[in-house]
Amino acid sequence: MRTETIIAEPQLSQLAENLIGSEIIKIGGQLNARIAAGEKIANLTIGDFDPKVFPLPxxxxxxxxxxxxxxxxxxxxxxxxxxxxxxxxxxxxxxxxxxxxxxxxxxxxxxxxxxxxxxxxxxxxxxxxxxxxxxxxxxxxxxxxxxxxxxxxxxxxxxxxxxxxxxxxxxxxxxxxxxxxxxxxxxxxxxxxxxxxxxxxxxxxxxxxxxxxxxxxxxxxxxxxxxxxxxxxxxxxxxxxxxxxxxxxxxxxxxxxxxxxxxxxxxxxxxxxxxxxxxxxxxxxxxxxxxxxxxxxxxxxQDAVVDDIIAGHNAKIQQRVEALYTGFMAMKAEGFPVDAIPAEGAMYLTVKIDLQGRTLADGTVLNDAEDVTLFLIREAKLGLVPFYAFGADRSSPWFRVSVGVLHMEDVPAIFENLRNALGPLR
Ligand SMILES: Cc1ncc(COP(=O)(O)O)c(C=O)c1O
CATH class of the missing domain: 3.40.640.10 (Type I PLP-dependent aspartate aminotransferase-like (Major domain))
Known part of the structure; x- marks a missing residue:
């Protein structure tokens, strides 16, 4: 039987052939597969509002x-x-x-x-x-x-x-x-x-x-x-x-x-x-x-209505970033390798989860931010976007947390899961 090597020739424009997919969507895809399989994961990757938390005014x-x-x-x-x-x-x-x-x-x-x-x-x-x-x-x-x-x-x-x-x-x-x-x-x-x-x-x-x-x-x-x-x-x-x-x-x-x-x-x-x-x-x-x-x-x-809507959104965002900031700072005080930068605007909190080089119980080493991202999803049931999705190096320990989708009642479990996941790392 004759075998042939098929050389993939570009069939479309250089532009279309060379488009790079979004790293955020890639991580989101992995998360969604786990959530669809029944895992309860706090998916804070999405730069969007959950209409249940932030309905259209x-x-x-x-x-x-x-x-x-x-x-x-x-x-x-x-x-x-x-x-x-x-x-x-x-x-x-x-x-x-x-x-x-x-x-x-x-x-x-x-x-x-x-x-x-x-x-x-x-x-x-x-x-x-x-x-x-x-x-x-x-x-x-x-x-x-x-x-x-x-x-x-x-x-x-x-x-x-x-x-x-x-x-x-x-x-x-x-x-x-x-x-x-x-x-x-x-x-x-x-x-x-x-x-x-x-x-x-x-x-x-x-x-x-x-x-x-x-x-x-x-x-x-x-x-x-x-x-x-x-x-x-x-x-x-x-x-x-x-x-x-x-x-x-x-x-x-x-x-x-x-x-x-x-x-x-x-x-x-x-x-x-x-x-x-x-x-x-x-x-x-x-x-x-x-x-x-x-x-x-x-x-x-309607100036007064507009100002009211915006003030309401900012109050909800403030409550959420503060709850997360406080949680990360408490973990930092306990000696966990985490940190956060106080939020000043938008709907995001920047957090550091510095686990590169750390070893899991089965001997696996977390080599870069992708390993850490997947570890957080798997073990801490927490989805965050690593800064490499925004152009930073894969050695960056910083992550984006989006609060537009955060339900306040989920906050205690987020930190409990994070402590449980980080605790056993060597
Ligand atoms: C920094 C920044 N600029 C622009 C946009 C685009 O916003 P829109 O949804 O109105 O297209 C986004 C959306 O996430 C954003 O984060």
């Missing part, structure tokens, strides 16, 4: 139903309904003191298409894109635009946010710097001083460029409403108005209103850039559904 539900009943079911305006763009402009003026008009706002179906369009509008093939590590999906957006990734490491000492000193050596010939605050995955936030110093670097760099394509800043503030304690959300244009021509901000309803399935996001920035992004997205058709746009505009009009 009633006022929003009602506006959406009303908008459908009123028959707003044909195509929306391609750059977003004017009524919504005006309300978004008013919302950011009210919340951040920013002065943008409706033509400087672009609506799409969530933050993702807007981030994609911002990259697309700025990054030419082989252009350098700088982003800090850990960060969410910038590697994928850079790849999709054939850019060159410049991933800059950050440190726990700086709450995993980049400093001007971290970024300075890399700005020279880059087109885009992508940062996020409050940050997914860490739940930490820029201070005015930290972000101001980065803006100063960009302004210096652009002065040097003297008319050549400038360095732009993508400021992902999708978690801007979710600030905890005394934390105040800061943004580049409020801190340094000269940043306005270079700054594109991303925001939306997904996190502020626990509305990840509603799919309404907005970008704001220079009108020319918004127009180009609008043209790109028009071909893709990534519009937010028209009834949801009308409903969001009507919701945003």
């Amino acid at each position: 009633e006022a929003y539900v009602n506006e959406i139903i009303t908008a459908y009943r009123e028959g707003h079911t044909n195509y929306p305006q391609a750059n977003g309904m004017e009524v919504l763009r005006k309300e978004v402009a008013r919302h950011i003026a009210r919340k951040q003191g920013l002065d943008y008009n409706a033509n400087e706002v672009l609506i799409a179906s969530g933050g993702r298409p807007l981030i994609y369009a911002a990259f697309r509008a700025i990054v030419d093939p082989q252009d350098k894109v700088i982003f800090p590590i850990p960060s969410w999906n910038n590697n994928h957006y850079t790849f999709l635009n054939s850019g060159v990734q410049v991933a800059v490491d950050t440190s726990a000492a700086n709450r995993f946010l980049p400093t001007a000193d971290d970024l300075r050596p890399h700005l020279g010939d880059a087109s885009l710097l992508a940062v996020c605050s409050p940050l997914n995955p860490t739940g930490t936030s820029f201070t005015a001083d930290q972000l101001g110093a980065i803006c100063d670097l960009i302004l210096e760099e652009n002065n040097r460029r003297d008319g050549r394509k400038p360095l732009y800043l993508l400021y992902d503030q999708i978690y801007s409403a979710l600030t905890l304690g005394d934390t105040v959300h800061v943004d580049p244009v409020s801190l340094r108005p000269e940043m306005r021509p270079y700054t594109i901000c991303i925001d939306g309803v997904s996190k502020a209103f626990a509305a990840t399935g509603v799919r309404v996001g907005w970008a704001f920035g220079p009108e020319r850039i918004m127009q180009r992004m609008h043209s790109l997205l028009g071909h893709i058709g990534a519009w937010a559904p028209k009834p949801e746009q009308i409903a969001t505009a009507r919701l945003l009009k």
